[in-house]
Structures are given as C-alpha cells and as structure tokens.
Amino acid sequence: MTQLFYCVAGVCHKEHNILKFFGTCNDVDRAMRQCLKKEALAKRERSKQHAQEMKKRLKEGPREDF
Numbered sequence: 001m002t003q004l005f006y007c008v009a010g011v012c013h014k015e016h017n018i019l020k021f022f023g024t025c026n027d028v029d030r031a032m033r034q035c036l037k038k039e040a041l042a043k044r045e046r047s048k049q050h051a052q053e054m055k056k057r058l059k060e061g062p063r064e065d066f
Contacts, residue, residue: 002035009025009032
C-alpha cells in the first residue's frame with residue numbers, strides 16, 4: 001500500500017515541480033507518511049514479539065533432544 005503512495009507522490013512531484021513547494025502534493029505526502037508510520041509500528045511490534053520469544057528461549061536454556 002505504501003508503495004502506491006510513494007509512486008503517486010513521485011508523479012505529483014514530477015508534474016508539479018514548482019507547485020510542490022506551495023503545498024500541491026501535501027495530501028499525498030501526508031498519506032504516504034501515515035502509511036509508513038503504520039508499517040514501522042507493525043514492524044516494531046513484530047520485532048518486540050521476536051525479542052520476547054528469544055529471551056524466553058535463552059532463559060529456558062538449551063534443549064536436550066536426544
């Protein structure tokens with residue numbers, strides 16, 4: 001989804017190379033940043049879950065599967 005916003009923002013900036021400085025592309029940029037933020041928060045949560053799992057595994061010690 002963010003890729004779509006990124007492409008639309010790029011097109012907007014190319015088409016309005018001067019007007020972009022006056023806010024023509026602000027709505028697209030804002031939506032793209034919001035989408036990037038959602039993705040970053042999701043990635044952070046996945047990383048946090050993985051870290052908790054790894055801490056749990058380290059605390060349990062090595063497995064003895066013989």
